Amino acid sequence: MKKMYMVLSLLLVFVMVAAGCSTKSNLEGGAKTAEPKKEGGAASGKTTIGLSISTLNNPFFVTLKEGAEKAAKEAGVDLVVVDAQNDTSKQISGIEDLIQKKVNVILINPTDSVAVITAVEAANKANIPVITIDRAANGGQVVSHIASDNVKGGQMAGDYILKAIGGKGNIVELQGIAGTSAARDRGKGFxxxxxxxxxxxxxxxxxxxxxxxxxxxxxxxxxxxNKDVAAVFAHNDEMALGALQAIQASGKNIVVVGFDATDDAVKAVNEGKMAATVAQKPAAIGDVAVKTAVKVTKGEKVEASIPVDLELITKK
Incomplete structure (x- = not known):
């Protein structure tokens, strides 16, 4: 009887020790999965900047994105890019996703300066600073706007055209997307x-x-x-290059001036096919935008409007 009692006691001790080891194993291993998952932005401790871009189907905005990515890498911050594909509702949805990810700053290149207001206001409510680039937003609180002086650029194009046609002739204007500040301002300057x-x-x-x-x-x-057209001013190079195709097919000799100085446009200028393009330097815009965003995250004061230099590109 006494021997049986001892055996039962030893078995009980063994079960208790085993249970203790199992509990320790759970606490050191599987229990970690119950910890809150840290996401990007402020939650991860690393600065994360969101970039909502109007479309990556346009070489200008691809170059802008690349400038932003290079600056982000140099600054040691994360950059999350969402492509609106020229769709206003898609842009708003993309900005909402950036807000959910709790990014530290949102850079917005609006597809529509009016429609984007609700997205800017949503970021404001989430206490996420907003910086607009290339195109402005017509409402909401924006920390800084970074762009070329589009009015000045449009006037540069208009002045060049007047000189090229000797101050006389019929001019065609190809406008950008209605509702964008870029189209409005370039047209105004022209x-x-x-x-x-x-x-x-x-x-x-x-x-x-x-x-x-x-x-x-x-x-x-x-x-x-219109059989007698002397010149064309397009609000961007993509439209200018499209117009150039139509002009070449018609066999006419028409002065064509674009805006943005994309690689294809500069090549066309140097080949004598396009007369000129206004260089807006998209890589510089992306670079300045990220550097400004980093300053904002550090609590530094930034200018409400930061211009990027323009340049008229003609044949070398």
């Missing part, structure tokens, strides 16, 4: 230069939405109804 000039007429002023294919089709239609 009209500041050419409106009211004797011998000059705006033969057509139509939107082609910053798109090369639309620039081609719109210019084809314009040429059918």
């Amino acid at each position: 009209h500041n230069a050419v409106d009211g000039k004797d011998g000059v007429k705006i033969a057509a002023s139509q939107p082609a939405d910053f798109d090369r294919a639309k620039g081609l089709s719109v210019m084809e239609n314009i040429l059918q109804g």
Whole structure:
């Protein structure tokens, strides 16, 4: 009886020790999965900047993104890029995702300066600073706006065209996406230069939405109804290159001036196919945007408007 009692006691001690080891193992291993998962932004302790870009189908914005990525790498911060694909609702949804990820700052290149207001205000409510780049937002609180002086650039293009056509002739204007500050400001600068000039007429002023294919089709239609066109000003190079295709097919000799100085446009200028393009330096815009965002995360004061230099590119 006494021996049996001893055996049972030893078995009980063994079970208690084994249970203790199992509990320790659970605490050191599997229990870690119950800890809150840390996400990007402030939660991870590393600075994360969100970049909502209007479209990566345009070489200008691809270069802008690359400038931002390079600056982010040099600064040791994370950059999360979302492509709106020129879709306003997609851009708003992408910005909401950045807010959910708790990024430290959001850089926004609006598809539409009015429609983006709700997204800017959502970031404001989440206490996430907003910086607009290239195109402005028409509402909400924005810490800084980084862009070229589009009004000045439009005027540079208009002044060049007047000189190139000798102050006389019919001019076509291809407009960008309605509602964007870039289209509005470039058009304003252009009209500041050419409106009211004797011998000059705006033969057509139509939107082609910053798109090369639309620039081609719109210019084809314009040429059918206007046989005597001296020059074209397009609000960006993609439309200018599309217009150039239509002009070459027609066999006409027309001065074409674009805006952005993309690689394709600069090549066309150097080959004598396009007359000029206004260089907006997108890589510099992306670089300055990220550097400004980093300053904001450190609590440093930044300017409400930060301009990036322009340059008129003509044949070398």
